[in-house]
Structure formats: C-alpha cells, structure tokens
Amino acid sequence: MKQMIATRLMRWKKQWVSLLFWLLFPLIATICVTMAAGTLQDDAKVPVGVVLEEQTEATEELVQEIKSAPFIRMTLLSEDEALYDLEKHELDSVFVIHEGFAQNVQQDNRNRLITSYRSDLSFAYSPVKEMIISYVQQETGRSKTAFIVQELDQRYNGQENWAFEEIVTKSKAIQQNENLLETDLSFHDTSATTTDNPRLFPVWGLWGVFSLLATLLLFDWVVKEKRSKALLRLAFSRWSKTSYLLYNFVLYTVVLFLADLITVSIVYVMFEEWVSLVHLVIYRLFISAAAFLFAHLFRSTFIYYTVSFALVLIVTIVSGAALPTEASSRLAWFDSVNPLAPLLSGDYINLWSIAVVLAAVLWLIRKEHYHA
Amino acid sequence: MLEVQALSKAYGKKQILKNLSFSVKPGEVIGLVGENGAGKSTLLQILATLSNPTAGTVMLNGESYQVNLKKTRRQIGFVPQDIALWDEFTVKENMIFFEKLSWKHKNGDELRKLCYDMKLSKWNESVKKLSGGMKRKLNIAVTLIHEPNLLLLDEPTAGVDLKSRKEIGAYLSNLAKSRGKMILYTSHDMDEIMQLCDRIYCIGEDPFYYDVLQKYGERPVQL
Ligand SMILES: Nc1ncnc2c1ncn2[C@@H]1O[C@H](COP(=O)(O)OP(=O)(O)OP(=O)(O)O)[C@@H](O)[C@H]1O
Ligand SMILES: [Mg+2]
Numbered sequence: 001m002k003q004m005i006a007t008r009l010m011r012w013k014k015q016w017v018s019l020l021f022w023l024l025f026p027l028i029a030t031i032c033v034t035m036a037a038g039t040l041q042d043d044a045k046v047p048v049g050v051v052l053e054e055q056t057e058a059t060e061e062l063v064q065e066i067k068s069a070p071f072i073r074m075t076l077l078s079e080d081e082a083l084y085d086l087e088k089h090e091l092d093s094v095f096v097i098h099e100g101f102a103q104n105v106q107q108d109n110r111n112r113l114i115t116s117y118r119s120d121l122s123f124a125y126s127p128v129k130e131m132i133i134s135y136v137q138q139e140t141g142r143s144k145t146a147f148i149v150q151e152l153d154q155r156y157n158g159q160e161n162w163a164f165e166e167i168v169t170k171s172k173a174i175q176q177n178e179n180l181l182e183t184d185l186s187f188h189d190t191s192a193t194t195t196d197n198p199r200l201f202p203v204w205g206l207w208g209v210f211s212l213l214a215t216l217l218l219f220d221w222v223v224k225e226k227r228s229k230a231l232l233r234l235a236f237s238r239w240s241k242t243s244y245l246l247y248n249f250v251l252y253t254v255v256l257f258l259a260d261l262i263t264v265s266i267v268y269v270m271f272e273e274w275v276s277l278v279h280l281v282i283y284r285l286f287i288s289a290a291a292f293l294f295a296h297l298f299r300s301t302f303i304y305y306t307v308s309f310a311l312v313l314i315v316t317i318v319s320g321a322a323l324p325t326e327a328s329s330r331l332a333w334f335d336s337v338n339p340l341a342p343l344l345s346g347d348y349i350n351l352w353s354i355a356v357v358l359a360a361v362l363w364l365i366r367k368e369h370y371h372a
Numbered sequence: 373m374l375e376v377q378a379l380s381k382a383y384g385k386k387q388i389l390k391n392l393s394f395s396v397k398p399g400e401v402i403g404l405v406g407e408n409g410a411g412k413s414t415l416l417q418i419l420a421t422l423s424n425p426t427a428g429t430v431m432l433n434g435e436s437y438q439v440n441l442k443k444t445r446r447q448i449g450f451v452p453q454d455i456a457l458w459d460e461f462t463v464k465e466n467m468i469f470f471e472k473l474s475w476k477h478k479n480g481d482e483l484r485k486l487c488y489d490m491k492l493s494k495w496n497e498s499v500k501k502l503s504g505g506m507k508r509k510l511n512i513a514v515t516l517i518h519e520p521n522l523l524l525l526d527e528p529t530a531g532v533d534l535k536s537r538k539e540i541g542a543y544l545s546n547l548a549k550s551r552g553k554m555i556l557y558t559s560h561d562m563d564e565i566m567q568l569c570d571r572i573y574c575i576g577e578d579p580f581y582y583d584v585l586q587k588y589g590e591r592p593v594q595l
Contacts, residue, residue: 003472010469014460229456235422236445236518237473244473 004239004247011221022218023259026210027266030203034271037201045073046124049082049094058102058139065135066095072124086119093118093125095132105136106143142171203273207263208283208340209316215256215291216308221248222295223304242364245292253288260284276346283343286356290339293359315339373397374419374522374554379428381414388414392428394573398521398552401545403559403569410576412558413453416524419556420450432522446475449520453527455499455507456514462498463487463510467517476518486513491539505536512540516547523547525557529564537561541568 012019050066052059067074077085082094094117104113114132118125146167222245225231234241260280268274298304319338335341335350342348374396381389388411396402404412417423419430421437421444430437437444457466467483478486484495492509499507512528523544529537545568547553559565565572 007469007472010461010465011458228458229452229454230458232422232452232456233470233514234473235420236448236450236515236520237470238475239473 001247004244005251008248008251019218022214023255025214026207027259027263029210030207030263030267031270033201033206034203042073045071046092047073047075047090048124048128049085049091050074050076051079051082051094051096052076053097053099054101056102058105059097061139062097062101062132062135066128066131069127069131072128083117086117089119089121093122093128095128105139108140108144142168145171202344203267203271204275204344205319205340207267208343209312211256211260211263212287212315212339213308213312215287216294216312217305218252218256219288219291219295220301220304221252222292223298223301226296227299249288249292252292253284256288257281257284275343279343279346279348282348283340286342286348286353287339289360290356293356293363296363373431373433374556375431376419377429377431379415379418379430380426381411381418381423382426389418389425389575392575396522396554396556398554399548400570401548401555401568402557403565403572404556404575405558405560405562405565405572406575412575413526415575416450416526416556416558419522420448420524421445422450446518447521449515449518449523451512451515451523451525451528453530455511457499457507457510459500460498462496463492463502464495466499466510466514470514471517474518478517483517486516490543491536505532508532509536509540512543521553523553523555523557525555527558527560529559529561537564544568 048066050063052063063074063076066072075091079094079096082091082096085091086094096115096117098112098114101113103109104111113136116125116129149167226245231241231244234244239247264275264277264280295304298307315338318334319340335345335347337350337352337355339352341350341352376395377393379389379392380387392415404415406412414423418425421441432444432447435444458469461469464480464483467487468480471478471483487493487495487510490509490513492506492513494502494506497506499510502510508528508531512525515523525544528544529540532540541564544555544557548555
C-alpha cells in the first residue's frame with residue numbers, strides 16, 4: 001500500500017493544479033452560487049421603512065415579524081429620512097410605530113398605534129399592513145386573555161396569583177409549541193432542509209451536483225491510464241491491473257472524502273446548513289464507484305468529459321435538486337435512479353445503488369476471469 | 373532455459389503460428405525475423421504470458437507457464453513494440469515509479485546506473501522531450517529493473533540511429549554473455565541481427581528472408 005500511495009503521489013504531483021481545482025470546485029461553486037443567489041434575493045425584496053418611536057419588547061417583536069417576511073427587506077430609520085426615501089421611491093412604504101405602542105396594545109386600545117405612508121407605486125403596503133394588524137390583534141387578544149385570567153382568579157379567590165407577564169409568556173410558549181408541530185408535519189413531506197428564510201437554491205442540492213461533476217472529471221485518470229501502454233508493465237509487477245485500479249480508486253475516494261469533510265465544516269460555518277455524515281459517506285462511495293466504473297466505458301477523454309457534463313446537466317434538471325425551490329419541476333420516478341438521493345434524502349436502497357453494486361460485481365468478476 | 377513445444381496460435385479461423393518448437397539457452401541471443409504480420413509480436417506476447425497459445429506448451433527453467441503465473445512473470449522482462457512509459461514523467465520519475473511497483477528494490481543510484489549503462493544520460497528530462505532512440509533505451513531500462521532472466525524485446529531498435537543501435541546491441545549482448553540472460557528479440561534490420569544474434573529464427577514461409585539470410589552466409593532456422 002505504501003508503494004501504491006507513493007506512485008499515486010508521483011502522478012498527482014504532475015497534475016496538482018487540476019487536482020486541487022476539482023477537489024475544491026464543489027465547495028467554491030456552492031458558496032459562490034449561494035451567496036450570489038442571496039444577494040439576488042435581497043435585491044428582489046421590497047424595501048420597507050419602519051420608524052420606531054419607542055423601543056420596547058413589543059416593538060422589537062413587531063420588527064422581527066416584519067423582517068421574517070420572505071419578500072420584505074426592512075430598514076429602521078428616522079421619520080424624516082423615511083419620508084424622503086419614500087418620495088424618491090427608494091422605499092415602497094413606511095410605517096411609523098408610535099410612542100405608547102406597547103401600552104396601547106396591552107390595554108386593547110387600537111387607535112393610532114401606527115401611521116403608514118405609501119406612494120402611488122407602493123406594492124408591499126397592503127401585505128405589511130395586514131401583517132401588522134394581525135400582530136396587533138394577536139397581542140391585544142393575548143392581553144385580554146391575561147386580564148380575564150387575572151379577573152377570574154381574583155373573583156374565585158384562587159390560591160395562585162397569576163402575574164400578567166406570566167400569562168403572556170405561557171400563552172406564547174403554547175403558540176410556539178403549536179407552530180413547531182405544524183413545521184414538523186410539513187417537513188415530513190418535503191424531506192428537504194427548510195429554514196426560516198428559504199434559499200433560492202438548496203445548498204446541499206447545489207453541492208451534490210457540483211461534486212458529482214467534479215468526481216466524474218477527477219476519475220478521468222481511469223480513461224487515461226487504462227489507455228496508456230505503461231499499465232501493460234503491471235503484468236510484470238507486484239500488482240495486478242485489477243488491484244492497481246482498485247487501490248487507486250480507494251486513494252481517490254479517500255482524498256475526495258477528505259475534501260467533502262472540509263466542505264461540510266465550511267458550509268456549516270457559513271450557512272448553518274448541516275448534512276448527515278452517514279448520508280455523505282454513502283453518497284461519496286456510490287458516486288466514486290459509479291464514476292470509476294463509468295470511466296471504464298471510454299477510451300477518449302474528450303468524449304468522457306462531454307458525456308459527464310451532459311449527464312450532470314440531466315441529473316440537475318430532472319432531479320430538480322439544485323434548482324430554485326419554487327421552480328421544482330421534479331419528476332417523481334427519477335428519485336429511484338437519482339445519484340443525489342443518498343445525500344439529500346438518505347434513500348440509498350434504490351435502483352441507482354443496486355445498479356452501481358451490480359456493475360461493481362460484474363467488473364470484479366470480469367477482471368478475475370481475465371487474469372485466470 | 374526456455375522450451376517451446378508444438379506451439380500454435382489462431383485468431384478465430386486465422387492461423388498465425390503453426391506448430392513451433394524451439395529452445396533458448398542461458399546466454400543466448402535469438403533474433404526473430406519475418407515479414408510484417410508473420411506473427412513475431414504474437415509469439416513474443418505468448419512467451420511473455422500476455423496471450424495464451426491455442427495449443428502447445430511453454431516451459432521456463434523446467435516449469436510450465438500454467439503452473440505458477442506470478443512466479444513465471446517475475447523471471448520475464450517484456451519490452452513492448454510501443455513505448456510503455458509515462459509521457460509527462462522524467463526519466464528518473466519513470467524509473468522510480470516502476471521500481472516502486474516492482475518485485476526488486478533498487479535505490480536511486482542503481483536505477484541511474486541502469487540508464488547510464490545503456491548510455492541514457494538525460495536523467496531529468498521528461499519523456500515527452502526525449503528523442504525516439506532515447507525513449508527506446510528507457511523502455512528497455514525500465515524492463516530491466518526487476519532483473520529478468522528471460523528478456524523479450526519487440527523491435528527495440530525501430531527508429532533508432534546507428535550509434536544508439538550499437539549501444540543497445542552491445543548492452544544486450546553483454547547482458548546475455550556476462551549474466552547468462554536469455555534474450556529474444558525481433559528486428560527488421562538484418563545487419564543488426566547478424567552481428568548480435570547467436571541464432572536466427574524465421575517465422576513464416578516467405579522465401580525472401582531465406583534468400584537474404586543466405587547472402588549473409590547464415591543458415592536461418594525456419595520455425
Ligand atoms: N488480437 C488480434 N485479433 C486478430 N488478429 C490479430 C490480433 N493480433 C494480431 N493479429 C493478426 O495476427 C497476425 C500477426 O500479427 P503480429 O503483430 O504478430 O505480426 P508481426 O510479425 O509482429 O508484424 P510486424 O512486423 O508488422 O510487427 C497479423 O495478421 C495480425 O493481423
Ligand atoms: Mg510486431
């Protein structure tokens with residue numbers, strides 16, 4: 001094995017630039033596309049200005065609520081600035097949250113909580129208004145409940161002395177729990193990682209497609225070396241051609257997996273998106289084995305590259321793994337042959353994996369026969 | 373000692389080698405001649421265990437090829453008709469690469485000496501930039517790393533200039549005489565064959581070769 005590693009290192013030394021490039025390509029391409037898509041998404045959002053006349057827990061909550069709307073880019077500014085920007089159409093609409101907002105909400109006093117401005121080109125005005133109204137309703141409702149609970153408590157001389165804050169906190173906790181339940185249910189169907197702010201392109205879908213391409217292109221060594229007369233000398237060496245190819249398959253797979261691990265850590269740090277290591281290992285094994293076996297079918301690297309690009313393109317389009325989430329034109333039948341399935345959904349007992357295992361077995365049998 | 377008995381080879385219906393029998397003793401250099409397509413390369417590949425005969429047996433030092441393939445191969449060095457080297461590697465890197473895969477361990481100095489003995493001095497030049505003759509020399513040097521007893525060379529001197537041809541010839545002849553190696557090689561150069569070989573085997577029935585060889589005053593053995 002030591003000798004085998006040494007010979008592979010000698011080969012890698014001659015092509016370290018392209019080796020390094022293709023090892024890092026999936027990571028770099030994923031980061032670039034994700035960040036570019038993020039900027040694009042931001043640009044496409046509707047700019048809304050919010051003016052805060054008081055800083056309380058309630059106003060902070062409202063601000064968070066508006067911020068979390070996927071189609072809105074919210075900025076906090078002073079009233080003068082906001083109106084100036086609105087006039088220049090740099091803002092779509094402006095909402096001024098008046099002083100005493102928190103108190104008025106608590107006391108179910110819904111007059112003059114907020115003043116809103118819009119221009120004749122406003123677009124987000126109505127949805128944001130709806131959102132604020134629904135928030136105010138929810139909060140005033142909560143306050144009302146709290147008062148009623150306190151009243152009931154006093155009327156019936158209850159032992160427990162409920163504090164207003166306590167009731168509000170409790171009601172929020174209940175709401176949170178119910179929300180979580182809802183999210184859980186929707187997870188079950190989509191089986192993709194969804195975050196509060198959905199990305200235009202799913203990170204692991206992107207990476208899967210890029211790593212598939214990089215793996216195919218890195219395994220061009222099989223095409224090149226099998227074609228080379230130099231491998232004829234293996235007949236007069238300690239290694240058979242089969243073991244030479246297998247050892248190098250293992251070495252490539254290990255190096256690719258190390259690159260995968262680096263990718264996982266960096267993607268986690270940058271985008272807080274995680275992928276199961278078990279899925280990753282299985283995905284890596286299958287695509288490496290598939291690329292290794294697939295490369296055996298070619299004698300020309302040019303044709304091999306062309307077919308590889310075409311295949312990856314087809315997988316990208318048909319699986320919909322790396323396409324904008326909304327534009328998912330995903331074909332269900334493709335799931336069973338999708339090479340990305342082990343990575344994205346953890347499904348690794350399907351037509352695809354069975355085909356790879358079968359091809360591997362055939363390859364081993366055929367080679368053994370040749371050497372007998 | 374290499375013993376070939378009643379060896380035949382056919383590709384489908386096409387009979388290439390018919391019932392060949394001959395032997396090679398240690399220290400002998402044998403020249404194989406014959407027209408293009410006569411089956412010289414085919415014979416060398418069978419002797420190198422890379423191809424199976426349709427009929428007949430081959431024995432090396434009393435042991436049949438079929439008995440222990442690995443052990444047989446350790447004693448064989450095969451220089452293919454094509455250059456079997458890594459183009460992007462230097463002379464040094466090619467020697468080291470194949471040494472690592474070889475049964476025999478050789479250090480850098482020994483590898484270098486192997487090249488120098490064959491008058492191949494461009495140690496750090498990449499194979500891409502070597503002349504045709506230099507490539508042929510390296511093609512042979514790499515084959516010699518594991519010190520084979522039976523050396524099979526398929527047109528080792530094709531496209532090599534006169535001086536390099538002499539150098540390769542002298543080296544091979546010395547290898548046979550001083551180390552008792554068995555050498556079989558093919559060539560289309562009759563002068564070279566005459567000078568170098570202890571015996572000449574002619575494959576095929578083309579009378580042309582007999583005429584030519586007769587003019588040299590040599591008695592070719594027809595296989
Ligand atoms: N794999 C094969 N399948 C079918 N026929 C083959 C195969 N390999 C060689 N032949 C045929 O066997 C014959 C002998 O070929 P071979 O290469 O041994 O000739 P040669 O004597 O080395 O010729 P040359 O002097 O041109 O090198 C040729 O007619 C060739 O077409
Ligand atoms: Mg030939």
